[in-house]
Amino acid sequence: MSQQGPILVVSTARRPSFAAALDVAKLFPVVEAEWADAVRAVEQMQPAAVLAATSDVDPTTLAALAAPIAAHQPYLPLIAVDPQGTLPENAIPFFQSQNSQELGDSSRLVARLRAALRVRSLHATVMRRLVPATRIALSDIDTFRDATVLLVGRGGAYPTLSVSLGEQTGVVGALSIEAAAKHLNTRDIDGIVLSEGFSPRVVDAFLTVLAEDARFRHLPVVVTSGDLLPAYELPNLEILLGEPAQMVATALPLIRQHAFEAHLSRTLRSIDAEGLIDARTGLLTPSAFERDFASAVYQTQQRGGGLSVARFAFDPAHPRAQFDGARIISRLMRQMDFGAVCDDGSVVVAFAETDLKTAHTIARRLSSVMRHTSHGKRDTRAEPTVTVATLDSKDSAKALLARLGEEAHRAAS
Structure with a gap:
């Protein structure tokens, strides 16, 4: 992967210990700057990523650095090492362990940095191929609207975590590891929160499976148990303890980054399809659907066979549910089917090629x-x-859609 610029390390007067990990990983050039010069260094050096030692920095100072970084194109990763307080939406947290040598903090930090640089490279690719040029930024991602988190657990903290997450994102709940695995295979998930209620052996097995599957390896994973060592090949794994609201607030930047990466991937598929796919849902655009549907109706009437159509109507007061449903359909429908x-x-x-019963x-x-899936405070x-x-044999494409609308109106009544 091309680094496309230096790594900027921001700290107080002395060099932070985590900077040595960059030397070992041969991620260079590495440029160091103090907090007083950090904003100017970002403007002058145009780094590929920024790593900031934040253990002794107040949230206001971090926010002042995060603001100009957020405006950069392509995406400029900002990793806040040992942050204190609330994080800006574009600051990726990284917490060092007390015994960093034993727990491999250096490799964890490098893995998290490389994962963030993957998103930067994807963003640069989309920007290069998007015609006409259109601004796409991390700030476009609203976690409540665009992200879905899998909450796994069955202990006393589960309800509180569910409420805290539901105020910020879409939530899919699972009371067992088996149910969680099923959701991962059928849904687009932007993060996992693993709550209490499972033995260390079960948690270890679950995290090992995630690390071994390329589909899930880069998911943000938050474990709310303190008796686990972060020795897994999961670059965005964090063990967070404390109040549920604070844990969720700390995890949100990681979740937002993954939702942004997913949005960029859908945008790239839309570009490959010459704009016929909606980048937000992965379904066809309305005009592309109308064209393909008219063709499907004509071919079915000429050659015989079956063609059915379904309408999924959501509560218009909850647009988040509408788009979540659209993404589920996009992921799960058969390759021969299409929608908008x-x-x-x-x-x-x-x-x-589907009759009414099968449809x-x-x-x-x-x-x-x-x-x-639940959304918001009221579940x-x-x-x-x-x-x-x-x-039917006498249907046109327009007549079939009109009849579907009439049946939908009767169902709503």
Whole structure:
């Protein structure tokens, strides 16, 4: 991976101990600056990443450095080592262990830095290929709207963590490791919070599986237990203790970074599809859907076979649930199917070579996955109203969609 600039280390007068990890990993050049000169150093040196020793720095000073860093394009990672207090939304936390040699803090820090640089490289690729040039920034990511966190646990802290997370992100709850594994395989997850209620052996096995699977290796993972050593190949693993609200606030920058990376990946797929895919949901754009649907109706009537269509209507008062449902559908629908988000926030999906009974079965399965997601303080769930229609011999594409709308209206009534 190209570093594309120096690594800037910001600290007080003496060189921080973690800077030696950069030398060992041969990440150079490494430039050092004191806090008084940090903002100017960022402007002059155009670094690829900034590592800041924040154990003796107040949140205001850190925020003053984070603000100009947030404006940089492409994404400029800011890693706050041993932060105190609330973090800016673009400051990635890293907590050193008391015995850093035993627990491999150096390799953990380098791994976290490399993971952040991956996001920077992806952002640079998207910027290079996006025509016309459009600004995409980490600040565009609203965790409540764009991120989903998997909360795993069954202890006394679980309800409080669920509320704290639900105020900031979408939440998928799992009371067992088996349920968590199922959600990971069927959903787009931007972070995992592993609460109490499991033995150290079970936690160790779960984290080992995550580290061995390339799909999940870079997920932010927060463990709320103090009897675990962070000796896993998970670059964004943190063990956080304290009040649930503070743990969630500390984890949010990692979650936001992953949601940003996922958004960039969808944008790249949209570019590859020449703009026919909606970068936010992964589904087709409305115009692309109309074209493909008209073609599918014509071909089905000419060659025979089945074609069904389903409409998933969400509560318009909760747009977060609408987009979460759209992403679930985008991930789980069959390769032969295609869908789009309509102007009213509903999602319409065409099921190729599918009769009405099979379409009902597929729609129920998709809907059941959405049912396990909660949003906000009142535990509002993404349970859509689902209507299904199938193509008749005399239907046109417009007539079939109109009939689907009529059936949806009757279902709502």
